[in-house]
Amino acid sequence: MRPLALAQVCYAWRTIALQTPRLWTNLRICVHGDLRAPVLNPAAIYEELKKTAQAPLHLTLSMRSDPVSFIEDDRLWVHDNGPEIWNILCAEADRWETIVLNDYPSEAFAMYVGLEFPALRRIGWRTKDIDNPLTEYEIPSPFFVNAPNLDFLHIEYQVPPIRLLPPPSWSLAKLRIISGDQGIEEDKPPIAPCIPFILACSATLRTCHVWSEMFGSFAEDKTPVPFPVLEELHLDWAAIHFCRLISAPNIQVVRLAKLALDDWSQPGDEFAAFE
Template identity: 25%
Template structure:
């Protein structure tokens, strides 16, 4: 807006004549009229006396004259009040007009109109619910085809914003769909909903242009029109989570060889874990994916044999059964060895041990690249399966080890197989997380042997259980060499057991802070100190290590 056009409009605000009433000529309002103009005499005492009785007045003519005068004054006052109400209404209307004008000027002068498009895009990016394939449960809460959510809503504000949003494919590069939301009992209604969804998805994908896509799709049907449309853009897949029944994965063979940008692949089975996996052929859709480096499988058995993958280039692999239901338990360790054998460049692997009886025999394996290993022994599985797997592995490059034994096991196993495994591997272990194991350090205990084995390398230790013997061993004195001198982070994953000496626990932490390079203590929400002194000392220690900024 230039100065030549703004001056006349501004005069409306500054010119007093703009406040004149259009119908002022039709009214005669005395602006000097006040309350004092109407002088009211108090009622005579005789009137008050007569009001308290039924007697007739003696001077009725005088009272009639007083009544007439009061009625005349009331009529004048009412007339003046009506005129004043009309004036107030007119001024109120003018006031509302001015409020609208002020809002208009403020809107026109708002800094958002001068905000560069690149800044707006940065702001918009925080308003879009991006897909995080690492958390498969959360993505189901996001519906990318809901036009009442961003980025759709950004384009509905104004023409300028719409052009910016439509010109940024990055805002349309994250897609999350739970197709069970568009299922309907009425076939005609379902077809109508599907048609609308396909139309919206076409717009969405077109707006993403050539941008790499992050996709999370869940369907209980083997094939769906939405899945087919997404598969047509497989050349742009980058980070993908597909939750499909077994037959649905097999039908994806049409995208074989069309995955040049696929980097991370998350596959989740939404069907039954019955022997249908034995019946279906090998899934070859992902056999050729030159950029693929990570595979995560949920509820999918035999990933090394049922999935044709470019194993030689994969560096991260996770095989997980969140619900704990696993088929082919007797061959699971053999499957674990197969994964490590095929994944010659694996750097991180998550494996599963499950079963009630003995496993089939497995071949010992040495893997020279694996740096991180996670093993879960689920439900009430036989601990011998974990022993069998550890006894078969040699991992000289291992720096991070996480082993979890389900709480369903009533007796905590000892760490003897872990000690043998680490001795054989001769690795430099920096991170260790153990859950469900015995951690007492009495003389000749296997856990004491484990601690001495990692004495000069351990920096991050996470344990579920801290018996008092372990607290004493971890407590540092001025004249003794500390156990695990390089330990910087200690994490407690379990609750505070009744047997644990809470003051001893705090004393141990205090000593580590004072005499070593200890940096942080991280506790779970279940770990609550009930001893007031212990709690206060730990709070003081936390404030000392992490002072609040002024």
């Protein structure tokens, strides 16, 4: 039941709901078609935040820099108040615990440098509205460089980002990457551009889940990269070939599903990583 519905049951329930900040900390702003999203104006955002007191925030934001006619009013950045709402949320950056960004304008992250995110544990980036293979964009991981407690990262894309590497300050324990749309037959994006990112997390990664129907071109080093604390690995389709690049002596759970060889025409020993 939504907090607003609880608050409408009776006076006593409303009093309790308004005195329980954690009931209001899941803020969904401008998600297309989501009736739970608050009104698109700064006053409404302020009211939502006032109910949360100083509790950790869990944010889901949809932002877009290029207007699309039928969803123009449902995307944060194309709305006239987009930058002001972003300012309001960034002023509470020290309380962000979870943030999911569905598409985003790069100018939003250029507005602030050096924000601190001491409570941030989970980030989700979805850029699936970027579907032109010629588009070059970066996931703004430097924006979150001051997130010492970041634990989990989810990346989902239709066109792979460029120059994707984790900030040295991160110590990710869980990583999930979904490359492409399941069920779409054309324009399979490769997972290869994300491989350097995954390998750069080798020292701390405990759980890794990668889904991709196309591996792509990647210069394979004959020396596997050790993942000393990796315990759980889920690889789907062509992502299975990632096994060739690593060693995981302490693995406990392995799920390899739906082998697809794509441009790596000869099957290798995908299980050598677990010896």
